[in-house]
Amino acid sequence: MSGRVLVGVKRVIDYAVKIRVKPDNTGVVTDGVKHSMNPFCEIAVEEAVKLKEKKLVKEVVAVSCGPQQSQETIRTALAMGADRGIHVEVSGKDYETLGPLQVSKIMAALAKKEDAQLIILGKQAIDDDCNQTGQMTAALLDWPQGTFASEVTLDGDKIKVVREIDGGLETIKINTPAVLTADLRLNTPRYATLPNIMKAKKKKIANVKAADLGVNLTSRLETVEDLVGKLKEAGKV
Amino acid sequence: MCVLFIQKAAVDKVISPFRSICGKDNVSLGEAIREQHGKDESVHRCRPPDVVVFPRCVEEVSALAKVCHDHNLPIIPFGTGTGLEGGVGAVQGGVCFSLRNMDQILNLHPEDFDVTVEPGVTRKALNAYLRDTGLWFPVDPGADASLCGMAATSASGTNAVRYGTMRENVMNLEVVLSNGTVIHTAGKGRRPRKTSAGYNLTNLFVGSEGTLGIITKTTLRLYGVPEAMVSAVCSFPSVQAAVDSTVQILQTGVPIARIEFLDDVMIDACNKFSSLSYPVTPTLFLEFHGSERSLEEQVSTAEEITQSNEGSDFQWARDAETRNRLWKARHDAWYAAQALRPGCKAYSTDVCVPLSRLPQIIVETKKDLLESRLTGPIAGHVGDGNFHCLMVVDPNDPDELHQVHLFTERLARRALAMDGTCTGEHGVGLGKRALLCEEVGPLAIQVMKGLKDSLDPRNLMNPGKILQRGEL
Numbered sequence: 062m063s064g065r066v067l068v069g070v071k072r073v074i075d076y077a078v079k080i081r082v083k084p085d086n087t088g089v090v091t092d093g094v095k096h097s098m099n100p101f102c103e104i105a106v107e108e109a110v111k112l113k114e115k116k117l118v119k120e121v122v123a124v125s126c127g128p129q130q131s132q133e134t135i136r137t138a139l140a141m142g143a144d145r146g147i148h149v150e151v152s153g154k155d156y157e158t159l160g161p162l163q164v165s166k167i168m169a170a171l172a173k174k175e176d177a178q179l180i181i182l183g184k185q186a187i188d189d190d191c192n193q194t195g196q197m198t199a200a201l202l203d204w205p206q207g208t209f210a211s212e213v214t215l216d217g218d219k220i221k222v223v224r225e226i227d228g229g230l231e232t233i234k235i236n237t238p239a240v241l242t243a244d245l246r247l248n249t250p251r252y253a254t255l256p257n258i259m260k261a262k263k264k265k266i267a268n269v270k271a272a273d274l275g276v277n278l279t280s281r282l283e284t285v286e287d288l289v290g291k292l293k294e295a296g297k298v
Numbered sequence: 299m300c301v302l303f304i305q306k307a308a309v310d311k312v313i314s315p316f317r318s319i320c321g322k323d324n325v326s327l328g329e330a331i332r333e334q335h336g337k338d339e340s341v342h343r344c345r346p347p348d349v350v351v352f353p354r355c356v357e358e359v360s361a362l363a364k365v366c367h368d369h370n371l372p373i374i375p376f377g378t379g380t381g382l383e384g385g386v387g388a389v390q391g392g393v394c395f396s397l398r399n400m401d402q403i404l405n406l407h408p409e410d411f412d413v414t415v416e417p418g419v420t421r422k423a424l425n426a427y428l429r430d431t432g433l434w435f436p437v438d439p440g441a442d443a444s445l446c447g448m449a450a451t452s453a454s455g456t457n458a459v460r461y462g463t464m465r466e467n468v469m470n471l472e473v474v475l476s477n478g479t480v481i482h483t484a485g486k487g488r489r490p491r492k493t494s495a496g497y498n499l500t501n502l503f504v505g506s507e508g509t510l511g512i513i514t515k516t517t518l519r520l521y522g523v524p525e526a527m528v529s530a531v532c533s534f535p536s537v538q539a540a541v542d543s544t545v546q547i548l549q550t551g552v553p554i555a556r557i558e559f560l561d562d563v564m565i566d567a568c569n570k571f572s573s574l575s576y577p578v579t580p581t582l583f584l585e586f587h588g589s590e591r592s593l594e595e596q597v598s599t600a601e602e603i604t605q606s607n608e609g610s611d612f613q614w615a616r617d618a619e620t621r622n623r624l625w626k627a628r629h630d631a632w633y634a635a636q637a638l639r640p641g642c643k644a645y646s647t648d649v650c651v652p653l654s655r656l657p658q659i660i661v662e663t664k665k666d667l668l669e670s671r672l673t674g675p676i677a678g679h680v681g682d683g684n685f686h687c688l689m690v691v692d693p694n695d696p697d698e699l700h701q702v703h704l705f706t707e708r709l710a711r712r713a714l715a716m717d718g719t720c721t722g723e724h725g726v727g728l729g730k731r732a733l734l735c736e737e738v739g740p741l742a743i744q745v746m747k748g749l750k751d752s753l754d755p756r757n758l759m760n761p762g763k764i765l766q767r768g769e770l
Contacts, residue, residue: 253432
């Protein structure tokens with residue numbers, strides 16, 4: 062067993078930013094807007110680092126698919142305790158149309174290449190709210206999945222996952238290797254401290270192209286229009 | 299009455315210019331909005347302004363101020379309304395400048411440990427923004443207050459003992475004066491870590507509670523997020539033992555981050571409220587920040603000291619969940635105090651004395667509480683010599699309110715007699731103007747009056763706060 066965990070971290074617009082739709086309705090304003098790690102990815106990283114601190118896994122590898130700036134997101138994961146990073150550079154048109162299907166193909170390819178035992182992802186990204194990547198990755202690898210995890214316990218070569226579902230909490234036991242997706246209450250992510258940020262600068266980030274992993278980035282989806290609701294006039298009482 | 303009439307006419311005249319400056323939607327005459335902006339979290343009743351404006355940038359603040367100046371209208375700056383001394387009450391009506399739309403975090407310099415923020419930025423919003431940088435702004439007055447508002451009231455908090463108060467952590471301010479002039483107290487954009495350049499205008503405005511100008515930007519000193527934290531709790535047989543431990547911990551150079559005192563009445567309230575079982579006796583809550591290794595040393599030194607002062611039941615915790623559990627009593631103190639008498643309101647006193655006088659003032663105050671039959675559990679930032687009696691009072695009982703008022707005056711005078719201050723962190727606001735005179739003396743008050751006259755000759759900036767009518 063490699064004891065290796067892959068954690069996906071996505072660079073998104075910071076949760077505290079007030080989003081504005083572009084005047085031509087083709088999307089959201091991203092230029093000059095603060096970006097940071099998707100909050101559910103932070104929880105995923107925290108869980109992976111906790112597992113390493115408990116000596117249940119040996120290495121945490123942070124993966125991000127996106128433009129040059131995604132490296133900053135990987136650095137944050139490294140500052141939280143990940144050991145090394147993999148940046149799959151995706152930019153331009155490919156980045157605009159990058160979605161769960163392509164990312165899950167990339168994660169699956171990397172899992173095989175890195176001989177990963179566990180993949181932990183955030184349950185969804187706060188920009189597209191797709192909630193698909195974890196599930197698709199598991200399907201592509203034919204691995205079990207523990208999604209919406211609010212509690213994870215490693216038990217030999219099995220994992221006990223408590224899942225948050227509509228009816229309450231569901232507990233399942235799955236074999237490894239497996240894919241987990243982190244829900245809000247799984248843990249409270251640690252803050253990156255200055256000494257750890259400094260150490261993170263020395264950790265390695267490998268650059269990989271999607272094509273090298275045999276992944277075609279072409280999207281089957283086309284965004285027709287992005288609409289924002291019309292501002293209502295003040296009412297009269 | 300006549301003044302109010304003239305003012306009402308003036309208000310009518312300015313609505314139109316206000317609307318052209320900051321937009322129709324950012325000028326409000328609505329009763330609910332005005333009431334919302336006429337009170338804070340103190341026990342002072344609501345004193346609504348005549349109109350509330352919501353400027354979006356410093357240029358609009360300046361233009362609006364000029365209009366107010368031309369029409370002699372009072373100006374009351376408003377951040378988050380979380381003050382505790384009635385500072386935002388519009389005692390003479392006028393125009394409330396609600397600054398919440400100016401909510402940008404500007405010019406973060408992580409390598410220089412500084413950042414500039416607008417008044418709409420609260421301390422939790424800033425710390426959330428900083429979370430990837432390894433930096434934080436540690437001044438924590440409890441409420442999620444506006445940082446510029448915290449500068450205006452010279453706020454402090456539970457970790458002032460290590461990180462200081464706003465006075466030590468504001469490097470520069472952008473201020474709009476009553477006539478619309480915009481100044482930068484340390485020079486535009488400047489942020490050296492220290493300076494000897496000219497009069498310290500920055501600290502003149504820190505704590506001026508909106509009476510000298512409207513703060514539209516503040517440049518703050520940031521600190522590295524602690525690598526690790528340890529929390530501890532320890533019980534003591536007496537107030538003296540707890541304070542002695544505090545003094546000795548500080549003397550040994552332990553860079554303690556928080557050291558909070560709860561008296562037996564407060565501990566009892568907390569036990570009842572949060573179903574805890576702390577021994578009902580003076581208790582210290584401690585928090586240590588640092589690297590793993592330095593924490594070991596800090597905690598063991600502190601433990602030895604508490605033991606030598608007959609401290610008992612020393613518990614400490616490293617992980618977040620247990621730390622929160624240990625500190626739960628202190629976190630819930632405000633609510634626990636109010637729960638002692640449901641339906642009552644709580645008013646917090648705020649005196650601060652030199653450390654060596656703390657045991658005496660607490661003992662005398664507890665005696666006074668007993669004799670006056672008042673409910674006043676005590677919680678204090680004992681590392682600063684600052685403590686709060688949380689006076690739980692029935693707001694519908696004028697007798698009790700009067701007794702509480704007399705008690706707080708006696709307490710303030712007790713502190714003044716011990717070389718202390720009537721307000722360690724909350725400010726003067728409406729309720730402590732007379733005490734301020736006693737505290738600094740008539741000559742210093744004259745100097746304050748001179749400064750006020752020079753910066754705000756028409757007394758438009760938040761009238762009725764800090765200085766009394768007779769002094770102007």
